[in-house]
Amino acid sequence: MALGFIKKIFTFGKDTATEPKPEAEAPVVEQQAAEPRAAEPHIIEPAPEEPAAASAPLSVDEERDALLEEAEAANPEADYHISEDVEPEIYPLPHAPSLPVTEDPVVPAEMETAGGPAGDEAVAEPEAEPVPVEEIVADEPAGSVEELVEEIAAAHVETVEAEAPGELADPVLEEAIRAERPLETPVLPKGFASSEKAVVEEAAPVAQPKRTWFQRLREGLARTSSQLTGQITSLFTKRKLDDDTLQDLEDLLIQADLGVETALRITDTLASERYGKDVTGADVSRIMSTEITKVLEPVAKPLELDLNHKPHVILVVGVNGTGKTTTIGKLAAKLSGAGLKVMLAAGDTFRAAAIEQLKIWAERTGSDIVSSKLGADAAGLAYEAYEQAKLKKSDVLIVDTAGRLQNKAELMAELEKIVRVLGKLDPDAPHTVLQTLDATTGQNAMNQVEIFRNVAGVSGLIMTKLDGTARGGILVAIAAKHKLPVYFIGVGEGIDDLEPFEAKDFAEAIAGVGA
Numbered sequence: 360m361a362l363g364f365i366k367k368i369f370t371f372g373k374d375t376a377t378e379p380k381p382e383a384e385a386p387v388v389e390q391q392a393a394e395p396r397a398a399e400p401h402i403i404e405p406a407p408e409e410p411a412a413a414s415a416p417l418s419v420d421e422e423r424d425a426l427l428e429e430a431e432a433a434n435p436e437a438d439y440h441i442s443e444d445v446e447p448e449i450y451p452l453p454h455a456p457s458l459p460v461t462e463d464p465v466v467p468a469e470m471e472t473a474g475g476p477a478g479d480e481a482v483a484e485p486e487a488e489p490v491p492v493e494e495i496v497a498d499e500p501a502g503s504v505e506e507l508v509e510e511i512a513a514a515h516v517e518t519v520e521a522e523a524p525g526e527l528a529d530p531v532l533e534e535a536i537r538a539e540r541p542l543e544t545p546v547l548p549k550g551f552a553s554s555e556k557a558v559v560e561e562a563a564p565v566a567q568p569k570r571t572w573f574q575r576l577r578e579g580l581a582r583t584s585s586q587l588t589g590q591i592t593s594l595f596t597k598r599k600l601d602d603d604t605l606q607d608l609e610d611l612l613i614q615a616d617l618g619v620e621t622a623l624r625i626t627d628t629l630a631s632e633r634y635g636k637d638v639t640g641a642d643v644s645r646i647m648s649t650e651i652t653k654v655l656e657p658v659a660k661p662l663e664l665d666l667n668h669k670p671h672v673i674l675v676v677g678v679n680g681t682g683k684t685t686t687i688g689k690l691a692a693k694l695s696g697a698g699l700k701v702m703l704a705a706g707d708t709f710r711a712a713a714i715e716q717l718k719i720w721a722e723r724t725g726s727d728i729v730s731s732k733l734g735a736d737a738a739g740l741a742y743e744a745y746e747q748a749k750l751k752k753s754d755v756l757i758v759d760t761a762g763r764l765q766n767k768a769e770l771m772a773e774l775e776k777i778v779r780v781l782g783k784l785d786p787d788a789p790h791t792v793l794q795t796l797d798a799t800t801g802q803n804a805m806n807q808v809e810i811f812r813n814v815a816g817v818s819g820l821i822m823t824k825l826d827g828t829a830r831g832g833i834l835v836a837i838a839a840k841h842k843l844p845v846y847f848i849g850v851g852e853g854i855d856d857l858e859p860f861e862a863k864d865f866a867e868a869i870a871g872v873g874a
């Protein structure tokens with residue numbers, strides 16, 4: 360059902376995805392503030408931001424202002440002022456909903472903490488109140504509370520409303536969104552799963568023929584596969600299977616980054632079937648494909664979203680250049696294409712280009728985005744993004760992070776702090792910690808998992824740049840060693856070049872079976 364819409368998004372992004380062009384001096388915020396669009400069909404908005412009633416919980420900006428005032432009183436020397444040219448763009452949010460809103464909307468229980476107008480019950484609920492930032496950072500080392508508050512104030516956080524992602528292809532989805540009611544049965548794109556039972560994963564299988572994806576996977580892995588199968592074929596030309604050929608094969612498989620464990624699985628199986636007999640390259644490929652499938656099957660899992668959390672927080676980590684930002688864009692495209700409300704957080708505050716790049720992806724995918732100025736505290740930004748996502752009832756918040764391993768200690772401290780701050784806003788957050796790995800880096804990717812796993816509690820992987828590399832075998836070695844779920848693989852720079860990870864397809868593509 361969502362597939363037609365996803366395809367539209369893909370087509371839309373395809374032309375421009377390869378070379379994103381930042382709009383240099385024209386912040387998206389200003390454009391949108393100046394030209395509010397008449398209709399935002401995909402946004403389920405709360406009522407317009409009106410002054411909160413005396414008994415209502417503080418809005419995010421009031422909450423933050425109060426915190427900043429307190430911090431200022433405690434330390435009059437510090438400058439906690441938020442620059443005026445930025446503040447009006449943020450609070451109230453620049454986009455006022457144009458959809459009709461009932462006077463007293465009933466907010467579902469899981470959305471009560473959003474801070475918007477709610478029914479009596481919601482107002483009475485104590486847990487609906489936002490958690491003060493000072494509590495959030497209470498466990499931080501001495502002095503860090505003030506620092507964080509100061510940094511949040513200095514962050515010039517800006518929230519950009521989503522662009523409409525285009526016409527909705529699904530009339531049921533469209534009707535639900537126009538009626539401002541949540542979908543009872545969220546329809547997730549392929550590669551995602553929900554912990555709620557009532558999820559339809561793929562409603563229109565004919566719309567995207569498997570062959571297309573399979574062909575693309577094969578094209579992507581062609582270098583890995585042709586190098587490996589070429590060597591195997593020449594190894595077994597007119598040779599019976601003996602200890603020497605088995606040793607040569609083992610070396611070859613290890614050189615192809617498959618890892619010792621998988622190499623041994625393959626040679627052991629081959630030996631048990633064909634020792635002393637003639638062996639062809641096709642025999643080896645078949646066994647390779649079967650054994651690699653066995654290694655990969657336990658890790659080929661959909662990315663499970665718990666939509667009871669609003670938002671479900673996905674923290675994306677990884678060394679810089681591994682494709683974090685691009686992958687976030689691709690994920691956002693899938694999710695917003697399926698009708699979910701997505702908020703992005705430009706938590707890579709270390710690189711201006713990363714912030715700009717994410718803004719472009721937000722525009723392209725119809726996602727909201729919270730960003731800050733360069734060098735701002737990333738945990739503070741994550742805090743703001745979470746609050747904004749709550750306020751706007753986003754289904755999913757995806758947080759980008761910096762990945763500069765050159766300054767490892769600082770980076771790790773920053774990641775730990777982001778995880779801690781999110782965990783205090785929602786004890787289960789971040790609900791998913793995704794690590795991106797660049798397949799072209801081979802063995803290096805293995806070490807990267809080790810590092811980020813310990814610091815950020817990585818819960819799943821996405822391997823990027825599998826197109827055009829001869830080192831795709833590393834995914835197998837990583838699966839065998841770390842046993843972490845692999846949700847998607849990146850096979851290009853375009854918006855639709857992210858595919859759910861399928862063990863058998865991948866194994867066959869690497870082994871050159873069925874080509």
Ligand SMILES: Nc1nc2c(ncn2[C@@H]2O[C@H](COP(=O)(O)OP(=O)(O)OP(=O)(O)O)[C@@H](O)[C@H]2O)c(=O)[nH]1
Nearest residue numbers: 679680681682683684685713823824849850851852
């Ligand atoms: N060929 C190919 N290129 C990719 C893929 N994923 C990302 N890229 C490219 O890799 C480069 C780095 O990607 P980014 O998304 O900027 O990586 P990052 O991890 O966010 O990097 P920093 O912002 O420096 O931390 C970009 O040129 C992307 O277009 C992929 O699956 N295949």
